[in-house]
Amino acid sequence: MSDKIEKDDDAWRDQLDPLQYEVTRKGATERAFANKYWDHKEAGTYHCICCGTPLFSSASKYDSGSGWPSYYEPIDPANITVHQDLSHSMVRDEVLCAKCDAHLGHVFPDGPAPTGLRYCINSASLDFKKAK
Template sequence: MSEKIEKTEAEWRAQLSAEQYRVLREHGTEPAFSGAYFDTKAPGRYRCAACGAELFDAEHKFDSGTGWPSFFAPLNESAVETDTDTSYGMRRTEVHCARCHSHLGHVFPDGPRPTGLRYCINSVSLELEPKA
């Protein structure tokens, strides 16, 4: 993993769109079925929209029917980190970029094999780098 990135909130606001800032920095969620990548099937790598770190491979993407891009595994174990999220009266596992600590989404234990996990990620948190 590359060196950690730390910026002031003013620097993040200047770099990100209003929606990206709301999701990535304020732990927001985009509405289901509204994001650019929920039904994308193109091969490639998904990068963090804030810092460009490689997070997920399209080969690990699957259709969860939830309306958000879903992956059964990150690109590698050091790409993402998790925290416990107790907002909204729920107990969930938040997923964030290991490099810049931007909020990506949540991971749930109801995914397909081989991991049994579903990384439910906001499209606005990602940028797809198509496979050449």
């Protein structure tokens, strides 16, 4: 992905609400079953709240029972990056927006076919665009 977006901390704070900032810029996690898109069922696409990059389609969204929006694949694998996360005494794969490095959530190998993956994503990192 080209045209990397880099802003200083103050610019991100000005753009995002406090929860969005904590999740996307500081790697926080919002509460399960108490977030905007965990049970959202409209057709459309989910974009990065920080830069607008399209990340996930409602067509790949499913109910994982985790309490967070879950998808079995991104719209375009080039729009995300995955890094090992060793925080909280766990080994997990962190999912980031490839364009702005926003923390989105984590990916786990316990999802449905066809990928077997579960992208467990924070609603606070997403902006939904309804299908036309």
